[in-house]
Amino acid sequence: MKSICVFCGSSDSVHADYKKAAFQMGVTLAQRGIRVIFGGGKTGLMGEVANGALSVGGEVIGVIIPSMNTSALAHTGLTRMDVAPDMHGRKARMHELADGYIALPGGYGTWDELFEAVTWAQTGAHEKPVGMLNVKKYYDSLLAAMDHAVDEGFIFPEHRKAVFCETEPAELLNEMEKYEHPHEAVKRWLKEN
Numbered sequence: 001m002k003s004i005c006v007f008c009g010s011s012d013s014v015h016a017d018y019k020k021a022a023f024q025m026g027v028t029l030a031q032r033g034i035r036v037i038f039g040g041g042k043t044g045l046m047g048e049v050a051n052g053a054l055s056v057g058g059e060v061i062g063v064i065i066p067s068m069n070t071s072a073l074a075h076t077g078l079t080r081m082d083v084a085p086d087m088h089g090r091k092a093r094m095h096e097l098a099d100g101y102i103a104l105p106g107g108y109g110t111w112d113e114l115f116e117a118v119t120w121a122q123t124g125a126h127e128k129p130v131g132m133l134n135v136k137k138y139y140d141s142l143l144a145a146m147d148h149a150v151d152e153g154f155i156f157p158e159h160r161k162a163v164f165c166e167t168e169p170a171e172l173l174n175e176m177e178k179y180e181h182p183h184e185a186v187k188r189w190l191k192e193n
Contacts, residue, residue, distance in 0.1 A: 006029075023052035024052060040064030050062070061081075061082065095126070098128065101128065101130045121181070158182035
């Protein structure tokens, strides 16, 4: 993995532990020589993950839309900032640049991006690893819901296992590096012979 797209919240009104973990995620990615792709913001966890990577000389590419490309929201110290015409273009550009995806804690936008990446893997649109950094047990309820969906037959077990979740950045990356795309499950999901 040469580049990871990080999805995360942009709110500053969150517990300091979330910000600290985001900064450490950025540091860990950069120390491993992995380029950070993210939404281009300077606030919340977005800003922290970028600052973490930049603090140790990492490469950070932001992808932002015009309405968010303002002095109040956009990070100005990045390696590069790409401006996409709209949110669909923004997500497409981030997917194009990334070799894998990590969701840190966040809200609707983070979940949307996370589940789009997971769905695209499920349908064979990409073969990139997807991970979640479970800071302060933030994703415990979501993980339980995913397990329930498996139990109820809505998600194949192979697709559930393909979403990695750890509490420490280094452990998460170690697991993601072992990723093997569940080709047979994709075929079964698409009802191919």
